[in-house]
Amino acid sequence: MTALNHFLCRTKTAFGTHALDHLPFDLSGMNARKPFVITDQAARDAGVHMVLARACRDTYLAPGLATLTDAGDFETLYHLFVDKGYDSIIALGTGQVVQTAKALNLALCLGPERLRSPADPGQIKGPLLPLVYIPTHPESGQDTAGETSFSGHCFVSAHLMPDIAVITADTMLGTPLAAVLDSGLSSLAACCEVFAFSGNPFARSYAYAGVCLVMDTLLPLAQQSDHGDLLCQKAGKHRRLPLAKLTHAAAVSGYIQSNFPNLKTRQAGAHITALHPAPSATLSSGLCMALALVHLLENSKDTCPWLGKLLLPLTDAAHYAGVPGPGQPDAAVRVIRELLQALYETLPQGMPETFDEAGLTPRQISEISNLLTYAHP
Amino acid sequence: MVIPDYYEFGSRTHIMAGYDALEQIPGLLSSMDAQNPMVITDQGVSRAGLVDILLQALDSRITIKTIQDDVPADSDLITVHTLAGQYRKYGCNAIIALGGGSVMDTAKGVNILVSASSDNLLAFSGANALTHALNPLVAVPTTAGTGSEVTRVAVISDPDNLRKLLFTSGFLMPDAAVLDPRMTLTLPAPVTAATAMDALSHAVEACLCLGRNPLSTAHAHEAIALISQHLLPVILQPDHKPGRLALATGAALAGMAFSNSMVGMVHTLGHSVGSVCHAPHGTCMAVLLPYGMAYNLHKTQPLLADLLLPMAGADVYARTPPADRAQKAIDWVNRMNQRLHQVTAGAHAVCLREMKSQDGKSLVPGHLLPKIAHTALGDGSIFYNPEDLDYDDCLMVLEAAFNGAPLDLSRVKKG
Numbered sequence: 001m002t003a004l005n006h007f008l009c010r011t012k013t014a015f016g017t018h019a020l021d022h023l024p025f026d027l028s029g030m031n032a033r034k035p036f037v038i039t040d041q042a043a044r045d046a047g048v049h050m051v052l053a054r055a056c057r058d059t060y061l062a063p064g065l066a067t068l069t070d071a072g073d074f075e076t077l078y079h080l081f082v083d084k085g086y087d088s089i090i091a092l093g094t095g096q097v098v099q100t101a102k103a104l105n106l107a108l109c110l111g112p113e114r115l116r117s118p119a120d121p122g123q124i125k126g127p128l129l130p131l132v133y134i135p136t137h138p139e140s141g142q143d144t145a146g147e148t149s150f151s152g153h154c155f156v157s158a159h160l161m162p163d164i165a166v167i168t169a170d171t172m173l174g175t176p177l178a179a180v181l182d183s184g185l186s187s188l189a190a191c192c193e194v195f196a197f198s199g200n201p202f203a204r205s206y207a208y209a210g211v212c213l214v215m216d217t218l219l220p221l222a223q224q225s226d227h228g229d230l231l232c233q234k235a236g237k238h239r240r241l242p243l244a245k246l247t248h249a250a251a252v253s254g255y256i257q258s259n260f261p262n263l264k265t266r267q268a269g270a271h272i273t274a275l276h277p278a279p280s281a282t283l284s285s286g287l288c289m290a291l292a293l294v295h296l297l298e299n300s301k302d303t304c305p306w307l308g309k310l311l312l313p314l315t316d317a318a319h320y321a322g323v324p325g326p327g328q329p330d331a332a333v334r335v336i337r338e339l340l341q342a343l344y345e346t347l348p349q350g351m352p353e354t355f356d357e358a359g360l361t362p363r364q365i366s367e368i369s370n371l372l373t374y375a376h377p
Numbered sequence: 378m379v380i381p382d383y384y385e386f387g388s389r390t391h392i393m394a395g396y397d398a399l400e401q402i403p404g405l406l407s408s409m410d411a412q413n414p415m416v417i418t419d420q421g422v423s424r425a426g427l428v429d430i431l432l433q434a435l436d437s438r439i440t441i442k443t444i445q446d447d448v449p450a451d452s453d454l455i456t457v458h459t460l461a462g463q464y465r466k467y468g469c470n471a472i473i474a475l476g477g478g479s480v481m482d483t484a485k486g487v488n489i490l491v492s493a494s495s496d497n498l499l500a501f502s503g504a505n506a507l508t509h510a511l512n513p514l515v516a517v518p519t520t521a522g523t524g525s526e527v528t529r530v531a532v533i534s535d536p537d538n539l540r541k542l543l544f545t546s547g548f549l550m551p552d553a554a555v556l557d558p559r560m561t562l563t564l565p566a567p568v569t570a571a572t573a574m575d576a577l578s579h580a581v582e583a584c585l586c587l588g589r590n591p592l593s594t595a596h597a598h599e600a601i602a603l604i605s606q607h608l609l610p611v612i613l614q615p616d617h618k619p620g621r622l623a624l625a626t627g628a629a630l631a632g633m634a635f636s637n638s639m640v641g642m643v644h645t646l647g648h649s650v651g652s653v654c655h656a657p658h659g660t661c662m663a664v665l666l667p668y669g670m671a672y673n674l675h676k677t678q679p680l681l682a683d684l685l686l687p688m689a690g691a692d693v694y695a696r697t698p699p700a701d702r703a704q705k706a707i708d709w710v711n712r713m714n715q716r717l718h719q720v721t722a723g724a725h726a727v728c729l730r731e732m733k734s735q736d737g738k739s740l741v742p743g744h745l746l747p748k749i750a751h752t753a754l755g756d757g758s759i760f761y762n763p764e765d766l767d768y769d770d771c772l773m774v775l776e777a778a779f780n781g782a783p784l785d786l787s788r789v790k791k792g
């Protein structure tokens with residue numbers, strides 16, 4: 001273990017079938033009776049808000065519902081919340097819905113003027129209003145991380161993490177394969193990087209579970225994808241549970257990213273995305289992070305003390321223990337490469353397997369390579 | 378990975394674990410706008426010089442309003458009310474709880490009263506009676522066992538009515554847990570052994586019991602690996618800081634695991650041995666742990682087999698035929714108890730019959746086993762045990778654990 005390990009995850013994860021049925025109880029435990037539900041058109045069209053409404057029926061809860069349509073909604077949401085006397089926020093959706101919900105929470109607790117300038121993170125002392133996150137898609141971890149961006153400003157504080165993440169197959173929407181891959185690979189990269197490079201046992205425990213969840217679900221989901229999955233349709237029953245598990249992995253990667261804001265794979269992913277201002281579906285930030293992960297692990301095979309152990313969540317106890325210690329780092333990297341290879345094969349248009357194939361120039365690759373080294377403990 | 382139909386996992390305590398973790402406290406308190414803490418501790422901790430170490434680490438960066446070191450071994454209502462009065466008298470706005478389970482429980486109780494501006498702790502007993510965040514509470518454990526620095530539970534006795542009050546709420550989780558090896562360097566070997574085995578039992582039961590889930594199991598496996606690797610070395614070299622830090626970390630991880638999964642029959646029986654005989658909880662856990670594992674063997678074989686890896690390491694796991702791994706994990710715990718018995722010159726008991734008070738009296742007399750078995754049936758943790766337990770089964774396990782005899786698995790009624 002390193003000299004100081006700290007870890008903070010403010011979010012309770014509630015996962016599984018009928019997880020929403022527990023929500024009224026949880027909200028009452030936070031003294032919340034009048035939650036303001038923010039959702040988006042896709043969730044609304046698929047009727048997911050009705051699943052939530054059913055869970056609130058015959059309880060003391062009196063929720064209100066607003067559907068996000070464009071950025072100009074924010075003032076309306078703010079005034080609606082204040083005028084109607086809501087006491088908590090439920091973000092029913094993914095991405096923009098959650099970023100808006102977090103920003104709204106900041107505006108409500110610290111005053112709307114605070115959103116106009118980037119805040120010193122130390123100044124958000126919280127606690128903010130109860131925030132419940134009910135995702136409808138797997139995403140990149142930003143939803144559960146203690147951060148939000150609003151009007152070009154980024155706000156960072158652990159108080160921005162949702163109080164509860166309710167992750168259930170009941171609210172999962174059909175998701176395009178590209179988005180599934182983006183989420184799964186970005187969760188995998190974040191969790192693998194922390195598991196392989198951090199001696200922090202609290203973070204490693206979450207990372208372990210995150211890696212297992214991705215390994216269980218990502219490839220099967222990709223293999224059964226029929227490319228016809230439309231964003232606004234309710235996902236088929238057989239796909240909803242693995243989508244929920246992948247969303248669970250994304251939530252975990254968000255908890256981790258909150259505690260490790262400078263992940264190399266994330267930095268490299270952002271760098272590559274910036275080089276390609278309009279990333280195509282085949283070069284998502286998740287894929288960039290996965291390519292960066294392989295590069296990072298290859299660079300550190302001989303020096304990183306925990307890399308071999310990564311084979312455990314990537315496979316299972318029998319496989320891990322069956323590979324002699326010195327061979328484990330190579331075996332771990334091989335498993336990730338094989339996963340990527342198998343994923344490429346599910347895509348008719350293929351995907352770049354290296355930075356080179358991704359269209360990066362040798363100079364760009366060397367820049368990224370410099371990002372992808374660790375000062376070892 | 379097997380995922381249950383529904384589960385929850387949450388642990389919102391900010392963890393600070395390290396060689397200079399105590400020095401982080403002023404920063405933690407200021408991030409919560411709490412500059413006027415009260416220190417709650419007990420005389421043992423105070424005599425061991427731990428309060429001095431804490432004060433030195435805090436330097437002058439924070440003003441301690443008052444230090445209260447009168448917490449009894451079993452936290453009770455009177456102490457909680459008295460300390461709440463002191464908190465108000467000195468104008469405190471936060472608590473630093475420095476001690477073991479009783480100090481943590483007392484501090485949680487005091488925090489309920491002062492945060493809710495109430496004089497009636499009874500009004501908050503039971504499950505989820507709290508609906509608002511409490512004032513800042515920083516937990517600094519001085520044993521590596523109970524995990525109370527991260528749990529949502531407090532047990533406070535009500536001696537007038539001969540009962541123990543249970544408080545559970547997410548709001549009872551301390552805001553921060555500060556794990557610093559300086560706080561456990563001087564723990565005597567038998568206490569180190571018993572408390573670590575308590576933590577190990579939390580982790581093992583978190584993996585086996587019916588409330589298990591992927592996140593609690595991940596935390597528990599990490600805890601088991603840390604405790605398994607470091608317990609014996611620390612007993613042999615008590616001032617080994619990395620080992621002490623690893624045990625403290627293992628205990629906190631195990632606490633996070635079991636408070637999100639519950640425990641099983643090891644605690645069911647251990648609680649009742651404790652309440653009937655006033656026997657120390659950690660030693661009861663150490664003795665009963667291999668029996669609880671063996672009793673549930675037929676229902677939890679693959680889960681037990683998985684435990685062998687963090688317990689004994691990859692080589693042993695790989696060398697052991699898959700069908701033998703579960704039994705090997707049970708044997709490993711038995712052997713750990715025997716090694717602890719040896720290296721503590723017999724102070725670490727390996728059966729209930731051997732448990733002795735400080736004046737050498739037997740703590741668990743054999744004639745009380747039926748009463749203990751009867752009491753066990755009323756313990757809430759019984760519902761989370763993988764196999765059902767009735768009075769006869771409880772007694773059978775207790776008798777075996779009393780004599781240190783192997784459990785006759787053919788007598789386990791399989792449900």
Ligand SMILES: [Fe+2]
Pocket residue numbers: 523575576578579644658662
């Ligand atoms: Fe315990």
